[in-house]
Amino acid sequence: MRLHRNLVFAVIDALNLIFNEGEYADKVIEKILRYDKRWGARDRGFIAETTYDIVRWKRLYTEIAEAHEPYSRPHLFRLFGVWCVLRGIRIPDWKQLEGTPQRRIKGRFDELSKIRKYRESIPDWLDELGEKALGGSLWTREIAALNQQAEVILRANTLKIQKKQLQALLSDEGIETETLKGYPDALKLKERKNVFTTKTFKDGLFEVQDASSQLVAPFLEVQPGQRVVDACAGAGGKTLHLAAQMENKGQLIAMDIYESKLKKLKVRARRNGVHNMETRVIENTKVIKKLHSKADRVLLDAPCSGLGVIRRNPDSKWKLQPEFLERIKGVQRDILRDYSKMVKPGGKLVYATCSILPEENSEQVQHFLASEAGHEFTFVKEQSILSSQSGFDGFYMALMEKSN
Structure with missing residues (x-):
């Protein structure tokens, strides 16, 4: 691979914004890719994937490069030099990469790779938490899978197309896919490509959604004609899936505390041809009270640590803090207690997270069922999805039913 100076400098700029300014990797990549309109798909791919790679292996690379916060530009180039050496890419004859100690880098890599927290590039506290929650051998497998x-x-x-027809249309646009057993509506790209520029996407024929996430809406067992509430809808990937499961019939209420997310959902819903959805911002408790005992189905896709999705958000390993985890568990308990009141007698509730920690998952459900708010509910089933077993994101969901 021949390295181009302007692309490498763009990667260094991105790393500076992520590591020193605390900006989110996905937003930084969007910003950096606007630098030069002449960059083609391969150039953009190099910038995005190299940046994500160095972010993913930040702890390992900084240890090897002996680079420390705040990262100066020479330190960031040292990280890039480590990336090159470990990928067998020839170091170019640039002054910024002069004297890259290739043999020492390989030696340090071999040495540090024996220690899980360095090999998997995670903070000490997170490594200890994962081992405590899942046990040593399962955590070792799980964190390795989450780093892929x-x-x-x-x-x-x-609502618009069946999977087979979609597969054919994508193929016509040069995007080859394969089906996934056990995921009725899913197609996996054989090769990474920007699908958002395709006609099929603009026509609302598909959404990008991880296979594990696609299991949540069916878990709620919705029927056309019901009143369904997605109470933590966010930008609405699961809301749109629920609309499809409801065949656009009945009433689908998407709620969130952030109006900006619901505005994005409205745009997506129009593109998807969803007609049975309305959005409601949770500005106060009245919004929830109005729906007490009125919903056939309620989905609580609760805010969480996001540990199950660090494959797609590698910078979250560094942004997540133990205090946040404690705080979010309190939020999860409050959401279960308050939002479950919207379920009508005989109705069903799904509590879901994109976490792999029992303390955010099954333990929260047990706590709810033992509480006053949960005494009317019975536990039906749960599913814990681990990345090391499924090959997809880590997820959890539990189905509960309210007595008549």
Whole structure:
């Protein structure tokens, strides 16, 4: 691979914004890719993937490079030099990369790779937490799986098209996919490509949604004609899936505390041809009270640590803090207590997270069922999805039913 100076400098700029300014990697990549309109798909791919790679292995690379916060530009180039050496890429004859100690880098890599927290590039506290929660051998497998680059998975929008037809149309646009057993609407890209520029995407024929996430809406067992509430809808990937499962019939209420997210959802819903959805901003408790005992189905895709999705958000390993985890567990308990009141007698509730920690998952459900708010509910089933077993994101979901 021949390295181009302007692309490498763009990677260094991105790393500076992520590591020193605390900006989110996905937003930084969007910003950096606007630098030069002449960059083609391969150039953009190099910038995005190299940046994500160095972010993913930040702890390992900084240890090898002996680089420390705040990272100066020479330190960031040292990280890039480590990336090159470990990928067998010839170091170019540039002054910024002069004297890159290739043999020492390889030696340090071999040495540090024996220690899990360095090998998997995670903070000490997170390594200890994972081992305590899952046990040593399962955590070792799980964190290794969560450090793999996430594949691109699509969900056919069955309001407009069936999976087989979508596969054919994508193929006509030069995008080859394969089906996934056990995921009825999913297609996996054989090769990474920007699918957002395709006609099929603009026509609302699919959404990008991880295979594990595609299991949540069916878990709620919705029926056309019901009143369904997605109470933590966010930008609405699961809301749109619920609309498809409801065949656009009945009432689908998407709620969130952030109006900006619901505005994005409205745009996506129009593209998807969703007609049975309305959005409601949770500005106060009245919004929830108005729906007490009125919903056939309620989905609580609760805010969480996001540990199950660090494959696609590698910088979250560094942004996540133990205090946040404690705080979010309190939020999860409050959401279960307050939002479950919207379920009507005989109705069903799904509590879901994109976490792999029992303390955010099954333990929260047990706590709820033992509480006053949960005494009317019975536990039906749960599913814990680990990345090391599924090959996709880590997820959890529990289905509960309210007595008549």
